[in-house]
Amino acid sequence: MRIIISGGGTGGHIYPALSLLKEFKKRESDIEILYVGSKHGLEADIVQKEGIPFFPLKVSGFKRKISWENLRTVYRFINGVSICKSLIRKFKPDIVIGTGGYVCAPVVYAASKLSIPTLIHEQNVIPGLTNQFLSRYVDMVAVSFSGSEQYFPAKKVKLTGNPRATEVATAEAKQGFESLHILPEKKIVLVVGGSRGARPINETFLSMIPRLVELPDFHFVYVTGEVHYEKVVQRIGEHVPTNLSVYPFLYNMPEVLAATSLIINRAGASFLAEITALGLPSILIPSPYVTNNHQEKNARWMEEQGASIMLLEKDLNEMALFQAIHDLMNDETRLIHMSIKAKSLGKPEAAELLYKEAKAMLRA
The missing domain is CATH 3.40.50.2000 (Glycogen Phosphorylase B;)
Structure with missing residues (x-):
């Protein structure tokens, strides 16, 4: 052939x-x-x-x-x-x-x-x-x-x-927890802006880090993007919350996604294929800089289906992001509902x- x-x-x-x-x-x-x-x-x-x-x-x-x-x-x-x-x-x-x-x-x-x-x-x-x-x-x-x-x-x-969904559908959460050195009983909140990172997401989450102590039951995995990693680490300094891990990039993303309870990310097509394949609840922050504004249309559709919450970049700030994470992670019924909805959209x-x-x- x-x-x-x-x-x-x-x-x-x-x-x-x-x-x-x-x-x-x-x-x-x-x-x-x-x-x-x-x-x-x-x-x-x-x-x-x-x-x-x-x-x-x-x-x-x-x-x-x-x-x-x-x-x-x-x-x-x-x-x-x-x-x-x-x-x-x-x-x-x-x-x-x-x-x-x-x-x-x-x-x-x-x-x-x-x-x-x-x-x-x-x-x-x-x-x-x-x-x-x-x-x-x-x-x-x-x-x-x-x-x-x-x-x-x-x-x-x-x-x-x-077809990108096929590659992540069989990923095992156990391997994700082990690679991150996090106990499997912990709920992981994954914050990532794509392989190169996203400055608006980075800036907002950096401002939110001092408040992570208010969410001790959840472990935050923060993927900065390789080009932003050094500056992010410098800004965080020595006072890293015990429930925060910072990485420049994750090469085993499917396994990490399988171990995740909630993800904050952009709304690119391949990413949506991955999270729907796994039934992963999400807070989507679409990039306004892409052709035809397709990420916002992706995110809006996911929100309409009940699988995601959309935060537009113009509305993104520390309070808005913290509140969205706090409310979702403390509402098990809603998380389960979003997971079921996301899974129903996946192939x-x-x-x-x-x-x-x-x-x-x-x-x-």
């Missing part, structure tokens, strides 16, 4: 692609993969570290306002389609898959014009421009959350979940579902 897969720009597009490829490798004894991504995107580094053949493509995204730069974007798209057609003819894939980000537009579009089976995966509740455009041409659209189907052609759309079998859908397309 030969696969071309493309997705990039953010981890939310890259990691679902890698999770899906792991599922294909597990189930197919004879498989060849080619990953097409932006030469300047995160994927150029991440994918090649995984040992997956990588083809770099020079592309750019549309600006959401009238701009001369959009003319260059159109040229790069047309040129990218031409390059991708040549690449596809040479590689001869059985299927071409896109997981979002503007880099996958010329790849998937070219495949559709060459009558190669095509599938795109949408991670967010509200789809991005690239997938909305590609949905007119592809054979199948897979979505992560119920409610996203309305944005795509009804005959093409399938609810599969996010831990997502990678397997996507694999089966792809195979069914090839047999059709």
Whole structure:
């Protein structure tokens, strides 16, 4: 089996692609993969570290306002389609898959014009421009959350979940507690702003640290992001509360998530896949700096489902965050309810579902 897969720009597009490829490798004894991504995107580094053949493509995204730069974007798209057609003819894939980000537009579009089976995966509740455009041409659209189907052609759309969920669904809480050196009877509150950290979350939580003594029954695990760690440690100083552990980064996040009772984080798509797979209650602080403001739409949808509480960054302060944590952690009934709701939204079998859908397309 030969696969071309493309997705990039953010981890939310890259990691679902890698999770899906792991599922294909597990189930197919004879498989060849080619990953097409932006030469300047995160994927150029991440994918090649995984040992997956990588083809770099020079592309750019549309600006959401009238701009001369959009003319260059159109040229790069047309040129990218031409390059991708040549690449596809040479590689001869059985299927071409896109997981979002503007880099996958010329790849998937070219495949559709060459009558190669095509599938795109949408991670967010509200789809991005690239997938909305590609949905007119592809054979199948897979979505992560119920409610996203309305944005795509009804005959093409399938609810599969996010394949990233599959990787965390089997994580064991015991390993998480052991790695953190925390007794399993403790309830963990995990505070994290993503792999690089989030300054507004860091600033707010730093201000809140002196009040952690008011919550002695809970242990706070604070992940600063590697770029912020030294400054955070300096600001905390020597007076670290006994119920606080500070880390720059956690490499065993699935196990830590499995041991967690409540998480405070951004609202990226891959993260939502992870917490819904585990049924983890959350306080979501969406980043206002992302394309199409999709994190706020993700967080608002999660709150409407009863799985999360949303705090907008403009409303974020020490009192608001402390009160939200205090009220939730002291309301066991509500935590259980949020956990059940989150779990009902998750699709831990997502990678397997996507694999089966792809195979069914090839047999059709």
